[in-house]
Structure formats: structure tokens, C-alpha cells
Amino acid sequence: MSNEPRISLPSRQIADDLRAEIDAGRLPPGAKLPPLRDLAERYGVTRNTANKALGLLQMEGLVVTRHGSGAYVREPHPIRRLGPDRYARHRWQVTTVTAHADDRPNSETTQQQGYQTQEVSLIAADGHTAAALGVDIGASVYERARVMTRDGIPTHTMTSYYRPADVEGTPLVDQSPGIAGRGGGFQVLTDQGLIPHEISEDLSARMPTTEETLLLELSAGEPVVEVHRVTRMADGRAIEYARGVHAASRFVWSYTFDIPD
């Protein structure tokens, strides 16, 4: 009848006990967990087994370990709320036309979101990109890959794709990092006469690849959210396709819409 093991596996039991301590607040965020050797002795198991218990808690995202230091209750990340407002015109529209020689914006733009790297290359469009931009598969498109950071820690990647004719000669496809600067990509497109009007976003979540774990400095048990974004003009023509990979624990996405008929 019962599908459950009669007695909890030792590693599970240890994890359950620690989780209870955490949930009850007796081990608050930032608190140090007992050393592996203590846990092993207390439960009469080997260090391997105690270590496995910690592994379970890491996978759940409840605990982080610092090699050589200890295991700690994970502290909640400051969460950034991503709503349609982040694309608002007043955030990127520059009043003076073609003012992109002025890099290094001084005020709040850098604080809000400064990117670390910008890699631009001309590549062959894959299926998704081709479909989104309305070009043939294998056609040349510009790829602009960035890693976004906040307070020095990477938060997400953002890779944009453009039709070459749309962006040739613009700061968007200039190798120099950060040169898109003031106003960013949308302003540059606007300067080209390509006015962003509508955005479609597709969101999905998965576990990171090993590369992403390194790049985004993800701790064990942290999923990523993959965002696919298509930006269109008022006439429906797509002018940018972008793929982002976000550390899940640092964001919440927010959307509001009317119920359709």
C-alpha cells in the first residue's frame, strides 16, 4: 500500500530536519549551518551522507556553501520587477537627435543597467531568428551579445539580432563596448527611422547549462529564465529579435492585459 519508505533515508532525514530549522526561522538567512563533521557525528552517519543532505538543500535553493568556510542559509536576493515600463519611451528617447557620440551617460542610466561586454558579429540566422526577423534561414544577421551586470554581479545575458540593412553603420554594431550608450538600442533604431512600437515576449524556465552557471555566477539549484523578445514597428515589421537568459531568483516578470473576447 504505502509507497513511502518506512524510515526516512538518513540523508533525507538530515535535510528535512535542517529545512525545518530554516523554515521555522531558527536558522535565519545568512546563518551558518553546523559543519559537516558535526552533522555526521550527531546523526551517526559518515560525512558523505551529511554532505549529500546539504546537496539536497542546495538543489532546493535554500542553502549555499562556501568552500572552506561553511554552509549558510541563502539570503534572499534583491528582486527586480520587470514590467512593460522598462521599455517606456521616456526611458530611452533622447531629445537631441543623433546624440550618440556622447557615450558614458553620467546619471541614472548607468546605475540602472550597465553592461560589461558587447560582442558583435555577423552570423547565419538560425530557425528562430529567421522566423522572428522574417529572413531566410542561413541569411546573414547581426548578433549583438551582452552580459548585463548590476552592482558588479552579472544578472543576465541579452543577445540581439538585427537585419544587416537596418543597423549597418550604426553604433549598435560597433565593436566598442558600451558605445550604444545613451538611449540604447531602441534609440539607435529610432534614429534609423525604425520606430519600436510593439513587443512580444516568450518566457520559459530551465536549469542552466554549465557555461551559463559560470557566466552568471549561479549557485547550485538556481534556474534560469529564458526570454525571447520580438520588437516590431507599428506596421508589424520586426526590427529586433533578442534572447535573454536571466538568473531566476533576481527577477519577477509582470504583465497586465485586458481579457480578450
Next chain:
Amino acid sequence: MSNEPRISLPSRQIADDLRAEIDAGRLPPGAKLPPLRDLAERYGVTRNTANKALGLLQMEGLVVTRHGSGAYVREPHPIRRLGPDRYARHRWQVTTVTAHADDRPNSETTQQQGYQTQEVSLIAADGHTAAALGVDIGASVYERARVMTRDGIPTHTMTSYYRPADVEGTPLVDQSPGIAGRGGGFQVLTDQGLIPHEISEDLSARMPTTEETLLLELSAGEPVVEVHRVTRMADGRAIEYARGVHAASRFVWSYTFDIPD
């Protein structure tokens, strides 16, 4: 200088090799991986180490293991696309008024989404619920918890909260499973004169709790997406607050909106 280990750890090496086989398509979805004992022998390591390598691949969501049978390359799930259309009026509006005596809808409604269980109870509102519904913290609200299934496998949970005055006496708070039936919750609210008009959704991703892992039959390395939804009438009054937990790999969320000013 180099921060990388000179030689890859054995468990990492095995995982990397297997991942390469999978990525290259030499181990296609559904293919059986070599038995642990074979891997151990081939690499000159113990079964423990080979097992750890499998664990890494499981965490990445690339591999699933079936106890007693073997380890297999994970097959991609059929993905369901969730757009605003799923809330469209024509999907739930019933032409004949107050037709909720007719349970067990016979045609497509059940195929699309049939729920397994419905637990209704009167509980004290927590902070989120109170804020969303505009009631005091601790005030009584109806909680209606469901587990949604598709083709017999659970896909997500959905727990709705209502102001008691809004739903008292309606099928929504009837214990009998499935009785909301035809048209579902929005139709019942409409029958009460509470017409859903606008929806706000907040999405975030995280690793599942152990309970959720059992409930949604999640395999190792599968994250969940938590959806918070507030449904409002045209005058802005909230009539439902709902929280859902989705198996991440089975869904993609899709939103389209105009760029704000």
C-alpha cells in the same frame, strides 16, 4: 593565474563526455545511457563517481533515470503555449444564463484541461492575498486549491482566493470536485455580476519544494514557475487572486504589449 583545475574532476569529465554525445545527437532523446557499472569500468572509477556524473546531467535536465531500468536522454515535453487568449471570453462564456447545474461538460472543455481535485476551505488571508483582494490581513477568504492534469499527468497547481461575499453559495466553493464545470470560475463570477475585465500576472521561477516534486511528479533538475494572478473588474476592483505552480518544462508564457510612453 588559472582558476580552472588542471585536470577535470573524473565525475565532471564523464558528464562532459556524455553531454557531448547527447549534444551531437549520437545519444538521441530516449536513448539509454551506458549502465553505471560500464561507465565506472571504462573510466576506471567507482560506481559512486559514475553515479555522481549522472547526477550532474540530471540536474541540467538532460537525463532522467528510471530506477532498476537505466538512465535515458530526456525526451522533450510537448510544450503548451500560454497566451492571453487562454482567458478569452469565448472560451468560458456560456450563452444560457446560470447553466451550472450541468456538470461534466461533454465536449472539448474536459479535454483541454480537466482538474483532478478541488479543495475548498475558508482561511485567514496572508499578506499577498490580503493586498491583492483589498482585505485586511487575517480576514477570512475562500481558498480553492486544484491540481490540473493533462493526459493523466499533473501539469500545475492553481489555488484561487475570493472574498467570501463574492462567491458564497456558488459552485466555486462547493466541495464537489469539478462542479464549477462549464465555463469555470470566470463564468461563475460573471453570474454573480462580477465581470472579469483585466488580468495582472507575475511570473517567477525557482526550484520546487519536496512537496511540489511529489505532487507534480517532477524529475530531478526540473524547476517550477510560480504565477501570481490578479483578476479585476473594469472598475479596478479585484475579484480573484490566484497562485499557480507550473512544471517549467511543459509551458512557455507569451505576452504582447505596446511600448509605453
Next chain:
DNA sequence: TAGTGGTCTAGACCACTTC
């Protein structure tokens, strides 16, 4: 019954952090 994954003990060495 044979094959296979899951977990555990016992003991060892290493890598990193902290003092």
C-alpha cells in the same frame, strides 16, 4: 533471476578560508 540505479559506511586526500 539478472541487470540496474540508489544509498550507505569507512577512510583518505585535496582545496579553500580564516586566523
Next chain:
DNA sequence: AAGTGGTCTAGACCACTAA
């Protein structure tokens, strides 16, 4: 130097699956 997490070997037993 002492403390702590990470990984590994060697060997064992158990639980589940499939023929």
C-alpha cells in the same frame, strides 16, 4: 595551523525493472 567543504576509492546492501 585549524577548520571546513569537495571528491574520490572500495566495498556493501537494497529496491526496482524486465525477461
